[in-house]
Amino acid sequence: MTQAHISSEEEIKERTSGWLSRLAEQGYRITGSRRAVVDVLAEAGTSLSPAEIYEQGRALHKQLGLVTVYRTLEKLEELGLVQRVHRPDGCHAYIPALHGHEHLLLCQQCGRMEYFRGDDLSELSRRLEGESGYTIKDHWLQFFGLCAQCQ
Amino acid sequence: MTQAHISSEEEIKERTSGWLSRLAEQGYRITGSRRAVVDVLAEAGTSLSPAEIYEQGRALHKQLGLVTVYRTLEKLEELGLVQRVHRPDGCHAYIPALHGHEHLLLCQQCGRMEYFRGDDLSELSRRLEGESGYTIKDHWLQFFGLCAQCQ
DNA sequence: GATATAATTGAAAACAGTTTTCAATAACTG
DNA sequence: CAGTTATTGAAAACTGTTTTCAATTATATC
Numbered sequence: 001m002t003q004a005h006i007s008s009e010e011e012i013k014e015r016t017s018g019w020l021s022r023l024a025e026q027g028y029r030i031t032g033s034r035r036a037v038v039d040v041l042a043e044a045g046t047s048l049s050p051a052e053i054y055e056q057g058r059a060l061h062k063q064l065g066l067v068t069v070y071r072t073l074e075k076l077e078e079l080g081l082v083q084r085v086h087r088p089d090g091c092h093a094y095i096p097a098l099h100g101h102e103h104l105l106l107c108q109q110c111g112r113m114e115y116f117r118g119d120d121l122s123e124l125s126r127r128l129e130g131e132s133g134y135t136i137k138d139h140w141l142q143f144f145g146l147c148a149q150c151q
Numbered sequence: 152m153t154q155a156h157i158s159s160e161e162e163i164k165e166r167t168s169g170w171l172s173r174l175a176e177q178g179y180r181i182t183g184s185r186r187a188v189v190d191v192l193a194e195a196g197t198s199l200s201p202a203e204i205y206e207q208g209r210a211l212h213k214q215l216g217l218v219t220v221y222r223t224l225e226k227l228e229e230l231g232l233v234q235r236v237h238r239p240d241g242c243h244a245y246i247p248a249l250h251g252h253e254h255l256l257l258c259q260q261c262g263r264m265e266y267f268r269g270d271d272l273s274e275l276s277r278r279l280e281g282e283s284g285y286t287i288k289d290h291w292l293q294f295f296g297l298c299a300q301c302q
Numbered sequence: 303g304a305t306a307t308a309a310t311t312g313a314a315a316a317c318a319g320t321t322t323t324c325a326a327t328a329a330c331t332g
Numbered sequence: 333c334a335g336t337t338a339t340t341g342a343a344a345a346c347t348g349t350t351t352t353c354a355a356t357t358a359t360a361t362c
Binding site for chain 2: 086118132
């Protein structure tokens with residue numbers, strides 16, 4: 001079933017604290033700077049570049065440095081909590097990671113994003129493996145367009 | 152119908168001369184440097200970064216400069232002859248442009264690429280539009296894996 | 303063919319985004 | 333609460349890309 005999806009407040013809270021616990025579990029310290037990066041990205045409704053995260057993060061923790069944004073993103077990405085988004089016009093933005101078999105719908109104007117499920121590419125994937133000789137490990141399915149506000 | 156596809160020698164020749172004619176048609180001059188970039192990329196079996204194109208292009212035209220590689224790619228991209236490839240690990244490589252409704256299958260090891268047709272995402276696209284309120288303009292479907300040689 | 307002219311070139315400089323270095327700071331442990 | 337050690341931000345270094353500019357060269361015209 002197709003299912004577009006916007007995060008609720010509770011889900012965001014859970015995501016934020018979940019990310020912080022995962023960092024702590026790994027032995028990383030929870031600092032004001034990391035908390036700021038986590039807060040900004042966990043509640044983002046759009047994909048954000050490091051510079052945008054830096055800017056928004058400074059509202060929460062004014063001495064935040066851009067370097068720390070990069071370093072925190074690196075750790076969150078390693079833990080699979082965050083991932084980079086690729087778009088036709090560039091691929092320097094981050095979003096909370098997709099879970100399981102989710103895919104992306106992105107607004108080309110404002111960067112707003114939504115997740116959805118409901119495709120089934122397994123048959124196509126199997127056919128392709130047969131014809132090409134490749135072993136397929138992964139796939140991307142992304143839709144681009146204009147969100148309701150931007151139309 | 153799914154249809155994976157490797158370019159034959161003739162197709163490559165046609166592609167090369169096609170690209171050069173398109174450049175000429177647009178009033179661009181056909182120079183040794185442009186010819187080198189076109190030759191390298193038109194016959195590439197893998198996606199290539201500007202630096203790789205530069206390196207291979209110098210074998211054909213030894214005074215080729217990296218700057219000209221960028222400038223030529225820009226023009227080829229404007230004309231829709233070439234496009235950038237996005238991959239999980241980065242998006243700084245170029246390939247001959249997909250035509251119509253083609254999609255990509257990329258080897259994560261060596262960068263080898265193949266095109267295929269045969270998906271039908273129009274129904275999914277329509278459902279998503281209804282649920283999300285987006286107007287969908289475009290989509291990406293890409294598969295990643297290991298080619299026969301790299302397995 | 304030779305010539306004029308305007309696009310194109312490559313090298314160097316400038317630029318933007320990202321990463322490294324390093325001394326100062328602050329989070330966790332006991 | 334004090335000690336240890338990860339983490340921080342600023343500055344410097346780096347990488348990939350773009351701009352500047354004088355010299356070169358493809359094309360149109362004779």
